[in-house]
Amino acid sequence: DVKVTQSSRYLVKRTGEKVFLECVQDMDHENMFWYRQDPGLGLRLIYFSYDVKMKEKGDIPEGYSVSREKKERFSLILESASTNQTSMYLCASTSQEVPYNEQFFGPGTRLTVL
C-alpha cells in the first residue's frame, strides 16, 4: 500500500545543475515536508507546506525552493546544486486533523552532487 513516493531513489548531478525532487502522497494530507538527513545531524527541515501554493521555510532553506501546485505533490528544487547538498532527502506528509500523530515518510532520495 503505497503512501508517500519519491521520484528517484538515487540521483547523481553535477555542480551548478538544477535539480528537481518530486514527492507524491495518496492520503489527501494537507501538510507536506522536505527534510535532509546527514550522519550525526538527524533530520533537518528544509521547507514545509500546509496547503496548496503555501510554503514555509524550515531550519535550512538556503539553496532550496519548493513548489506545491497540487495537494498531493510537493517538489523540492535545488536551483544550482552544490557539493554540500549531497545528502539523503526525505519527504513526509501529515494530516491536519487532530489528533494526528504520524508523519508518513517516503523512501528517500540519495542525491550526490559531483
Place this chain on the structure above:
Amino acid sequence: GESVGLHLPTLSVQEGDNSIINCAYSNSASDYFIWYKQESGKGPQFIIDIRSNMDKRQGQRVTVLLNKTVKHLSLQIAATQPGDSAVYFCAEVYNFNKFYFGSGTKLNVKP
C-alpha cells in the same frame, strides 16, 4: 531549532533481551513526542507517540516513558528481535506541525 538528542549513538543487545533507547529534549512547550524506526535504505517509520500530558504509553512490545521533570524520553522494546535492528529517532513536536528529530541511535541485535 530545538535540541533533541540521544545519549548513545549505538546500542548492542542480545536477541530476547529488552532494549532501552534514550532521548533528551529541551522544549518544555512541546505537544507530543514520537519514536521512529528507520531500517537501512528506507524512510523513518512511526512506532509510537506520547502526548506531553502523559507519562507512559504502551504498544505492541514497545513502551514509551516521558519524564517531563528532567526532559527525558525513552523507548523500551521487549524481547528484542533481529528485525528490530535499525536506527531509532525520537522527535519532538510542537504547534502540531513543527517536528524536531534527534540524530538517532543504532540498535544492533545479536543472535
